[in-house]
Amino acid sequence: MRYITEINKNGNIAVDDNILVKDVLASAGSHILDSFAPLFSAEAVERLEKSGYTISGKANVGEFGLDLLGETSYYGIDTENGNLKNAAASLVSSGDVEAALCVDLNGAPRRAAAAEDIIFIKPTYSTVSRYGVIACACSGEQIGVMAKNAKKAAEILSVIAGHDDKDGTSDLKEAYDYSLNDTVKGKKVCIIKELVEDASDEVKKSVADYKQKLIDLGATVEEISFKNLDAAMSAWQILLSAETCNNLSKFDGVKYGYRTPNFKNIDDIYVNTRTEGMGFLAKATILYGSDALSKGRYEICYDKAMRIRRVITEEIKKIFENYDIILTAAASSKQFESYDLKDSFNKVFEESKYTVLASLSGCPAVVTNGVQLMADSFKDNTLLSIANATWEV
């Protein structure tokens, strides 16, 4: 299934089902939002429509966007030769739409773009309004753009980015320059070796090929080491789970969405609705997050995770004092086979290694040619320019 709800066969932009379009059913891939239709559109959707784009439909997503590629969707996921096939990426790759808006919560759209050899940009945190995103981890999730090339991604991003009064964390700048006028020549690039060495041979080859392309275009490339990846992954897992636990609590069967038919009192409504309405990964994340916030655990879990986030963000800033770009694998593998969803919590955690630095620090990341590039915050244009230059080689 590519669309959970199709809106317009002639539409040119798909949006993930965790981004709201007024009056169109929004499930975020979960049964618990059964027959929920929002009263308003996401700011990004509204800006696109005002600029003449047409939304084609609501692309299938994993439940609340928590998984690898969409495999936890209540509506199922397509596979090809046993491999998971992300809905938005396949819509863009097949040319059915020009671009897709996806919420990058834990790297799913980045992995999907790498698998389909298309482009995805997770812009700098706070540059695209999160108003109208069915939220999980507000401190890190960000709407990004999936497209066939950097030009299209930049075009769409320039429409949706810019300050929004309705999002209190939104950066104050009204518009950003995504004019692709930066060059590869003279750029200093570093490869984080821990984010390449354990990946599949196919992925390693993509990184090596890309490195050569950059050198050919006049960049210098060095290898560096990033020691605290384990801490970064744990910190992000705690923050993401805790915020998700809190944000998903509102789905309780009282106001909208799915309500259990089996209840005698309010506690039954809460427990049975949520037990029947959510899948394994959402529940595991909620339990993990609830623990991290509980009395006696907050200081050693959540509070510590926030401190680790600050330290990691500082370390990344330091890298960007010496380098313009970080080059890494976008995922451990180009393809992911279907698997038993009981393993999803651990599997997503392991895979977050490749995507966590941008999620945690809020810096922009672009996936292109099957690899990931990161730059300092607000240097989105540099990333898109490089993606554009290397695409043409």
Added chain:
Amino acid sequence: MGYELVIGLETHVELSTESKLFCSCGGHSSANEPNDCVCPACSGMPGMLPVVNRHAIELAVKAGLMLNCKINQYTTFDKKSYYYPDLPAAYQTTQWFHPICVEGLVDVEVAGETRQIGIKQIHVEEDAGKLVHTNDSSLVDYNRTSVPLIEIVTKPDFRSSAEVISYLKALKSKLQFAGISECEEGAMRCDINISVRPEGSEVLGVRTEIKNMSSLTSIEEAINKEAIRHIDAIERRTEILVQETRRWDDVKKRTFPMRNKETAADYRYFPDPNVMPVVIDDEWLAEIKADMPATVSEQIEKYMSLGLSEKEANAAAAEANLSAILDGVIAKGIEAKTAAGWLLTDGLGILKKNNIQPKDLVLDTDKFAWIINAANKGEITRNAGKTVLTAVILENVDPESYCKENNLTAQNDIELVKSVVAKAIENNPKAIEDYKAGKEKAILAVFGAAMRELRGTASPDLINKLLKEMIS
């Protein structure tokens, strides 16, 4: 052995903002029907983000200034999670880690003695909605959801229920006075922390908390009853005291423990990543300070410097409404002492007779000033003035036309007054005789008869003068 009560209070007060704490919905007081003042943000719809209401921040800062608090210029909002149908987002946004005001101090006065009560903190938070229970179901009304509140937390500094009541009364008038809260009936909700210890002891006794109290009478009763329960438990071992949360039963006049389930929640507080820390820079703080009305004590000082007695100054300043009316007529050029006399003697007298609370007095200061001026110029007598004032207060009449229509304009026609006085003398021969025989007071009957006839339109001085001339 004597016992000492140790009491701390947490008081919730609704802020007088135009809109809710994180959305632009109007306050619930403007609602006619359930769920009238509700939007996707305050009803827990996905996709909505909070935007802080700056006015609520300003009012909370004002409350802090009124209570001599230190203002935290860096203040943050946090999420408090629990499930209840009146809480649509399943979390309440409050201030757990960096409350907006801390370390305040406020005077309480009981029987002429003043003691200081420490304020631990003031924090801003959202209210919850309301549940309406019917026979077979419960309905939710989100009009009140996300209406901004402040919670004022004192240190355990109260030593009697009288101090608590005095504090709450003073708090209410302060908050109303500064336009921070309307403190509507029942809208001030208190949680009372109470323990008892032998006099002179430094060690605190077992503490219980009585939740969700609003009427002053109940608060006083509940504290006194709970203190007796504690003392009985200590002295007569009637029960073993445990630290717990209790409720007040207003019918049985006793406290009872809440079900454990209601109190055992772990609220899982954490900083709200969607609300940026609020930074109250020096400039903004100065603006808020400049916008503060004079405090009650400043107001008293001002009135005394304008020539009011201490008693008059206190009476006028204690009630924001009276104070505003007084300031209004003074601003229209009426001398302060005269104005205070009219307002506090005649005005309050009229209110008392008609069972009106001073806070509910509606009095147009233009009309009030006209009456005082007319009396000063002798156009009407003081008595007539009082009659007009009554009509203005009760029916909001126009004083000038009212005087004309009711013949209250002062009698400056000496011949007419003379003839009335002569007739009064003629009709009271006995009184005149007594007066002439040396009973000075006897003349009052004659004076009264003349006054009645003239319906208070002639000045008492004039009548007296004519009366004495004509008898001798």
